Amino acid sequence: MSTASTAPLAEGTADGPVPVKTGPSGPRARSARAYLLYVAGKLGGAAVSLFAVLVTSFFLFRIIPGDPVRTMTHGRQVSAEQLASLRHQFGLDLPVWQQFTGYCVKALSGDLGISYQFHAPVGELIAQKLPATLLLTGVAVVIYSVLGLWLGTRSAWHRGRLGDKVNTGVALTLWSVPSFWLGLLLIITFSVGIGPIPGMFPTGGMESGGATGFAYVADVAHHMALPVVTLVAVGYAQTLLVMRASLLDEMGSDYLTTARAKGLRDDLVRRHHAVPNALLPTVTMVFINLGHVAAGSILVETVFSWPGLGGLFYQALSVPDLPLVQGLFVVFAGAMILMNLLADLLYPLLDPRVGR
Amino acid sequence: MDTTTVPRNARPSSRVRTLLAVGAVGATALALAAAAATPLNPAPRQVKAATAAADGKRTLTVAVSQSVDSLSPFLAQRLVSTTVHRLIYENLTNYDTKDNHAIPGLATKWEPSPDKLTWTYTIRENSRWSDGKQATAEDAAWTFNTMMKDEGAATANGSFVANFKKVTAPTPTRLVIELKKPQATMAALDVPILPRHEWEKVGDFSKFNNDKKFPVVGNGPFVLTDYKVDQYVKFRPNQKFWRGAPKFDELVLKYYKDGDAAVAALRKGEVSFAANLTPAQAASLAASRNIKVNDAPGRRFYALATNPGARSKDGKKFGDGHPALLNPKVRQALFAATDRRTIVDKVFQGHAVEGEGYIPPRFSAYHWKPTAGQKIAYDPEKAAALLDEAGYKKNSAGKRVGKDGRPLDFRILCHAIDPNDKAVGKYLQEWWGDLGIGLKVDCRDNVSDPWLAGEYDLAFDGWSVNPDPDFVLSIHTCAALPSTPKDTGATDNFICDKKFDELYAKQTTEYDAAKRAGLVKQMQSRLYDTGYMNVMAYPNALEAYRTDQIKAITTMPESGGNIWGQDGYWSWWSAVPADGGDTSGESGSSTGLVIGIGAAVVLAAALGAFVAMRRRSTAEDRE
């Protein structure tokens, strides 16, 4: 599955940048005050969404049948009193609404509870793994955005020609490939080695340990190569298609004809007028993708033993370590909200039509 | 996609480009910051490690697949964590590699009083903590007392001190443990003794994970020097270890989430040892050069547990186990229709031993076999006859139905992460299906909930057996049942059998080893006859190591035993480096470096090309 997209792939329809889709509700005013109002509105919306996420994560995991305290004590002789004291320790003896308010207050102050299996604060565990995920997904998103923009632009210029067809064809095919499968194939080919191909890359993990300075950076880059390739391969199609579509859209516009009539060269017109305008939806989409990617890296992190949040989530789920699962869910959803917000806030700044 | 008709501004480009550039730079900065933040531990130690590697330091790298749950012995329950503790702390006693009998550890000798209620241990004088202080009886007493007093400290090993009345250290070399009632397992207290002077400062034991300050003060054969969550645990040898220092210069437990990754790493020489191989992996590794596959008898049994009607000590029944399973004939029939030979041959690909008694043959002193008359052999016809006798006849649709009209449709609880459970489930479905019995394989990540609630008919069950069988026997006694349906009991499968309990009580206080073994065998015979726990197989330990890195290593038992998960620190303590040592790691990291640089260059080039493209367009604009 494309780790970057969680909606069907369709340029112009699904998963387009949210501000464009909401169209009419976008800001029309031209003053800074209007923009501030707009920002306030979006911030409010994000806050509501965040609250909704807290509600969901709290109640979603309450429907898991069974008693976490008994699961924790499986295989040990534990008296009813001890169970009660454990329940008290985790606040599970309170009425649900009280648990909920307590949970919200704590979550908003950054306290996500104590992990059942690691006996450590969830926030701390997440903070430990966050850099690895940020590194992997950050690099992958930068690369596939740049790649997608570039190839999408080329595709639109050469619309209908062989290059375009090959370009879109390859991108669509790679998009259809399950990322975990691609990862396994890359491991089998380039890490284990088939026939004459030697195993060139590490099979998993993030570092060999012991290196410092530049050697350390190179070591991490070496470990990161295959996971990044996997994420990029399945992810760049979306950027490419959106860029291509919006560029084609722009190229049919009147102002381009005008510009051409002024005697500007064709490719200049494209580069200077069409491409920047077409970038808008694509750039907003990149931000939204950033939000998706953290959650989407679950598979790639699992396949490549990458020490990040995705792997942690899978581990937490199989126990199930409820506070940890809950905390990660909030973090994943929070990342989406944050990136959506950024896209919303950036859009009017980028969009020439709503600028000064 | 954009339906608005607002006229487009023809000159938005520079602003867009700037913002895009800011965005790209921001993302890159984020990534770099993440990279910079990742080596959370201070660099100086790593420098030291790197320079030492240049001196030809010989490192033993072991692939592990479990995450460390805690580095505190009070909390750690997973095998990887207890293995770490075996390496860095001493227990009072240890186990002999030949026949598992108790041998000196931190204690040099141990004696009971005539009434068997007071045990006196003599603590050795030549064991020092890695910070130079002497390890004494005082440390041991503190460790046990803390577990007895503090519930948080009793999380992992509380059961060992449940029967303790008082623990004292009258002199630095004498430890005295007083018991509530006699117990035979006093030479098998698998509790790491901790340095009191370090641990006294800890506030809340339920939250202290012992993973902040390195090196960790210990007195085992190794000293833990570094730990990075889900990446590695590093050790240096304890040069002053009383039994002699380990021979490798460094020991690293390296984490691989995925068995395939660990095997590939072994093949490339990134690690020296990998455990828990699948049959396919073992077969392909056996054909590789410089790799030895170790196929050793395991310490686990793999059984089919039937729900005997879940109940608690107060006599209340709960759960929803199928009533037909209360009939011993039905249980026998199910087992008679389970082809253990095929399970060993097909599911384990021959890397297992057909199951019989409860305790695996590896523990020869306690292993028991059913007599010819007692044995339930694979015999589908006999199974059908037994079911007919029990009143479950086939109806016209070919399904077996009881007199109450309820068909024999069972559920079996299976661990979703265990491929063997799923595989055996497939075979059972077909074998039992031929008999007219329905089976639903209910695979879950978390089997605890239905299990504790007694909401299952059958379950795949398995335990690792310790050299002392007390624990695996205790979980089938009535005393292990939960007090009320709301409690959690230590019971494995709600078995409560008077005869079994009588024998258990006898063996607990039997201090004569041979007599105790006899009692343990009688218990297994009884368990076999009840048919609540049917052992299908004893899976082998499939593991492999590089012979160009490890010249010799002690297995347990010494002849044909296993390496990972031993009772004791024997394997890693005894491992002898191969001549020429660990060179592959070096070459690996240098090619790694080259490729890493290559990757960085490609990334930079891609970014550069993009920027250049943008730049060029500006230049053209100017002309």
Next chain:
Amino acid sequence: MTAPAATAAQTASALARARRRSSVARFWRSYRTHRAGLFGLCALAVIALVALAAPLLAGSDVQSVTNAPGAALESPSAEFPLGTDQFGRSLLGLLVWGARISLTVGLMAAALSVAIGTLVGIVAGHFGGWFSTLIMRITDWFLVMPTLVLAIVLATVMSRSVWTVILAIGVTTWPTTARLVRAQTLAVESRPYIERATALGGGHGHIMTRHVLPNVMPLVLAQTTLGISYAILTEATLAFLGLGDPDVVSWGGMLQDAREAGAVSSGHWWYLAPPGIAIALVALAFTLCGRAVESVLNPKLGVSNR
């Protein structure tokens, strides 16, 4: 033919039928020009045929472990063109049977998702006001949930079965459709003939089912086609993570089995490659069809080669 009224009614319905037929014909003529779309359609036809004919092609006891014909993990041979799995079953046979589950789950999950999305979208678009705001707020809420994470959680919570997977995918992916359908509904309802229908006494139900629904159907069709490929990929993902139904053979499940057997590090690429290629092929085919449908309905998108 007995009364003029009846004749008129019949003519009207005949007219409607004819109009529908001609629009389908127009759609097909236009679709035919999309070569990628045609390729997708052909691939789908072949795969659907294979799935339907699985009992004939592969035999019905392919999934039996006790009657497995081969040894464990054999490499490809004349008898087993794709080799065998760890139980000695023919991988080609399993691949053929797996097509059924992958297609079923893909179709049903996408249908469920689009059905929920369409219902929510039409209702929100038709009624407007605070009700619409509320519904769209809920939709937005679902939109920010990490879909895959939510699906994994749902599949973990519920018992392992094909229905669980369908439900988990269906209830997590509908918001996009809901938003699109709502926008379309608003556009349709602003047309004069809806006003006329209301004036003539058409109730909410009538307007929504008779006027709005037919008009959003093309959009829904495109969404479904594109949604299927996503659903198939998600099904494979869930099965790969061990959250699928252990009793049935699916492509994702085969990949999980391969991994559990250690096929990756043993170099048994023939076990690993075919299920992944099959998943990619089906997902690609649906995507190509969906894009072709979309560009027929909305040529402005410029997907076509023109």
